[in-house]
Amino acid sequence: MLIRVAQFTTRFPRAILLGALAVALLCGIFGATAAAGLKSGGFVSADAESVRAAQQLTDNFDGAAPNYILLVESPDGVDAEPVRARALQVIDIVRAHPDTDSVQSYWTAPSPAVASVLRSTDGESGLIAVNFAGDETQIQEAAGELGEQITGTADGVTVRAGGTAATFHEVNDQITHDLAVAETAAIPLTLVVLILVFGSLIAASLPLLVGLFAIAATLAILKLFTLFTDVSIYAMNLTTALGLALAIDYSLFIVSRFREELAAGRDPRAATVRALQTAGRTVLFSAITVALSLSAMLVFDLYFLRSFAYSGVAVVIAAAVASIVVLPAALVLLGHRVNALDLRAPILRLFGREPKPLGAMVPEQTGWYRLVKRVMRAAVPVSVVIVALMLALGSPFLSVKFGYPDERVLPASAASRQVGDEVRAEFPRADPGGNTTIVLDGYRDERGVGAYAARLSEVDNITGVLSSAGVYVSGNRLAATPPGMTNDTGTYLTVNSRVDPFSPAGAEQLDALRAIDPPAPALFGGSAAVNEDSLDALADRLPLAGLLIVLSTFVVLFLFTGSLILPFKALLLNTLSLTAAFGAMVWIFQDGHLQGLLGFTAVGYLVPTMPILMFCLAFGLSMDYEVFLLSRIREEWLRRRAEHGGTESAAEANTEAVAVGVARTGRIFTAAAVLMAIVIGALTTSKVSFIQLMGLGLTLTVLADATLIRALLVPALMKLMGPLNWWAPKPLARLHDRIGFSEEPVDAPGATAEPPVRV
Template identity: 40%
Template sequence: MPDRFSAALYRRRTAVLWVSALALVLAAIGSLGVENRLVHGGFSDPDAQSSRAGRLMSEHFPAAGDDLVLLLSGAGTADSPPTASLGRSLGGPRSVDSPAMTSLGTDLTRRAERTPGVRAATSYWTAGRTPSMRSRDGSIALVSLSLRGDEDDQAKTAERLVPDIRRHSEGLTVMAAGPAQVQSEVGKQTAHDLLLAEAIAMPITLVLLLLVFGSAVAAALPLVIALLSVLVSRAVLNALAGIVSISVYSMNSTVALGLGLGIDYSLFILARFREELRGGATVREALGPTVRRAGRTVAFSGLTVALSLSALLVFPQFFLRSFAYGGIVVVLSAAAGAVFVLPALLAVLGHRVDRYDVFARLRGPARRAASGTAVPAAPASGRWYRFAMAVMRRPVLYGGGAVLVLAVLASPFTRASPGLFGDRALPADSQVHRATQLLRTRFDADALRTVPVVVEGVGRDRTRVLEPYALALSEVRDVRRVTTATGTYAAGRRVREPGPAGAASVNGDSALVSVVAAVDQDSPAGTRLVGRLRGVAPPDGGTVSVGGQAAAVKDSTSAIGRAAPAAIGIVVGSSLVLLFLFTGSVLMPVKALVLNTFSLSATFGAMVFVFQEGHLSFLVGSPMHTGTLDATIPILTFCVAFGLSMDYEVFLLSRIRERYLRTGDNTESVAFGLQHTGRIITAAAVLVAVVLFVFAISGVTLLKMLGVGLALAVVLDATLVRAVLVPSFMRLAGRANWWAPGPLRRLHDRVGLREDAGD
């Protein structure tokens, strides 16, 4: 950015601030009600076989749907706290077969069926007292509801219906489970967590900024930019929500990124401005190199992070795309605020940016020098300079040690097992989790192990089409039995003639085949079973769609696997191009990709170790673990964390390159760059990590996992990677760090970032 840009900002500083204030007000107005326009779900591929099976079941076999499951008993209350005491109360003296319970349960079923949004309602009493809908001790019975619409419609129906049912169910205890209720409680929990995280993050961040800058004025400026970026992104999301589906989860990540990057970018602008002032420059003179160097670096960084997040747009799940929408807007807003609004504020404040030093009396002259109120010591005497030189004297030892630590942290990732979140993503004391635990422990396990298979093209001769197919399915490993319109089958033979419910398994040209598995659907074995079921040849002239939770996991994982190469290509390709344009080097971009891969692998390994396997989980609030890792989390973490890692890479390289152009000394330039960015990168990383860790207090495991994973990635990148691996690598590479073949060097001279050695 040439000096005329900073000069224009200085001249028009008042106008820039008035426009910014207007934008802030409009963004605040435009963001109103955004939470009400966000939708639930979005974890599945809408074109996958499991999604098709779900739509066919909803259309042709609504009575078999279990979008919402109500657990009814005649004793206790639905609000009893611990699961154990709740189980005892639900196991009260009144049996679900008593006349009173039969009357109450039947009336509730009919009332639920008349509720708007409910397609069909089936209960223990209206389905001929089916044993699978009655607890083993006879104290609880089930009402299974099929709901209309998509996941968001179903969640909103559950949000209306469940409280209404409870209000009008005197004499009954009502608990709710099922996918719609999970989504409903997740929406409430994420909204609560967002408010709590904001209330905690803001004061902690302000205190840390005061510790970094000392000045209350300087500490407040990054929060202003963060607030601006968050409000703008919320307003844009509100507008986008009328065009595309935006996940409820995206708001938490948008606020976290807005706070983190708004503070991050502002720190680098502020640090450079104060450095120039300490060097004796006037306010107008200090603004020039601040905008030209730090501002340009922020712009490059923001573009790099935005392009990394844009890779999420290639995935079919709108849950992942939502993070791209919110993330791209908030990153570009934060960068624009730091490059345009913050310099205008600094132009107005000038030397007053250091006013109200709240820690002045606690610091001696040396500490005041470090905080920016005195002329700093020579670079060679700084801690970061000395540390970098020590690392570069033994680059193999230090670099090899850092790689070994990261490899150990990464090793658990080899044991990663994909899954999708369910009730256990919520806190252990949540209503839906306790209800689902009762389903697991008090009812026939087969009810939760049934895999629905929809066969299209059955025709009139059901027996000829369905029986050979059902027989073949019953012979598949881990299949206990298969039930359809022609009977029940096990181990390759018919074991039961078709019952009264058989006719309900056929609707027109479609038939429902229920496969009862010997393994849980939310386990890796359940996912493998889906693959074997799909390997069975479909009936002649028929089309088969295997559905259920395990099928959704398999399809979602496959969809992510198919799109991942394109996403990784976007992230890697854009980073290579931008870093080449920034540095003019071929090796620097490759080095950045390799080192980022090390830190991300370590992050993934730690996530598996804690969240999948449950080790040290007490450190993050003891979330429930199921032996699986949500399939969307690794790729989401990769895109977000990669962008954040490149953020610090760009800031460090900008100072190293600036020095190298002046001196031509590679080793001294690396130490100089680390000395001038080490403290501020560490402060920025601590602030970003704190914001992310605060958002990890969420009761939703998925958000907790994302917050902890990103915070860990930032910490590893700012410590082992920036402080140890970068100096080690650059010392070993020497002048080759800045090499590029002739054609690429000439290309960089024409289109890349160029600076004179004395600039």
């Protein structure tokens, strides 16, 4: 297949490049508005109990589950006439909005009991609690429209917006801004590194151009998916970064092999065909591995993770196609001019050194070869030290805690974050994020409701329970019945707590509340219930996702290498590098180290979807470098066995194959890792904390994998295992011979004869 693709691209290079330019322009135009159709939620299954409880509250009890909070404050106090006038004006504007379902406020409360809940403890601020109808996209759009009209300071009265709807809106705006900043910073840095790697400005520009093509395709793909299914706004950051990073990775590998073949005496067309046969095949297997790792997220019933699977797989395909189809067309047209504009030559001549021909390499004369030889001479201590180091770095993950994200993922300067902080501090009974709501469908007996509320109020750290039978604290009824908590559809209760609903203490408290027998079937809603539902949904599907990744990766690597040992080793080493990254994420983002430097707020737990997303992505990216490395080691192993089998032992051939393979690819995969770290690491500049976590975690994983793992631990372990690296049972070896993919030499002008090579 790759030979036919190579022959096609080398025959019609100009037509392919013009077609690629047209596709890139169309994708850019179509995908320019991709962010508008993306959503901010997707952390909880649509049929979760907490979601059903919230829906019943919205449908049957006006104002019971507000998703938009307006904080009105003035040093003159909430009862001052200018404050009341401004609040009533805001309420009229909000009620006039077509998406407004219900409005409650301190100034229009139906009873003193409700008004006291919506008044701050210091008396300087009051709340307007709004419920918007519609899904996550509709409510955040409504928040954005109203925010422009009603927020701000006038005549000493300040109005700020918070709640779920405002948080979604601010997160969307922040992520769109962060993405533009990240790409603006990453692209020039990437070009600088590519010039250092390639020397030639022309060669350095090719991976970047392919990467820009992949970004345009990514935006169009995201836009297309929004027409058919829910796609998370957070996927936009990652898939554009991943598209650029993989496109650079793949084209870097192909361009390097093309220059190597030119230096070996092939003409441009033959060099292109051979580069696609070898490096192109490696890129194809790498893309399959990454795509399979990402597709495992389809098993989760959360569109936050599923959207990464949809868009991620599509982006991998786009990057691979651009590298295998578009890039070769450019290489054929450039030919030897790919080495033009050598920026290193003038600098080297300035220091009295003559530059070597670009693309030429004698592996045995490289620093990589000498390094690997030294590593293999001390294989046991190197292996022990690196494994111990990675396990030590990963040890903080043993104390990991998980929790649902709220407005604290935003910086302290965000309005919704400020409103959330003030509501938690000044409105202990009105915090919609900290309350647990219990819906008793069809139940209206006040005596039974009162007895249930009294028992609920006796749970540790519960500050009060509001019910249709009254307000209860520590088992005693202390206030009159708030209106509107019972109607023909049933009853709901609001349980106020002083603990963080997303913390382990919040989960324990929810379990204690659920352990109290309700007078009728009950649905639990609120933040603690949402958090538990989210964690349960992830835990139920996590083993299946992990199994799919392991099995699919194992099969692909077996088809690639014909060995059972190498896939098993790759799985273990990938897990080892991920363990270290996960430990670092707990130490930084959960425990709060470096929060001053990175500018996030540590809340004592991690967003539970992040480790899963990082695992799927980092596992695929680590396999990316494994495939790059094994391709050349395998090629050298088979060549040496064919040419020196009678004069060289299997152990010697294995050792030399590892050293030469790393020498030929070490510079490439290390450069690829640095480039990927620049592109993905740019996400660390985001002002949304778990996007920072993802960017930093993936960056550390990629860099550790390309240095400590691939450059040191892999050669050490391959030395210790010797010829066993290439072992497979005879039936599987015969199966691989039958269905494995081989690289056969192609007769083309300028090609040099060489034996068939199976890799």
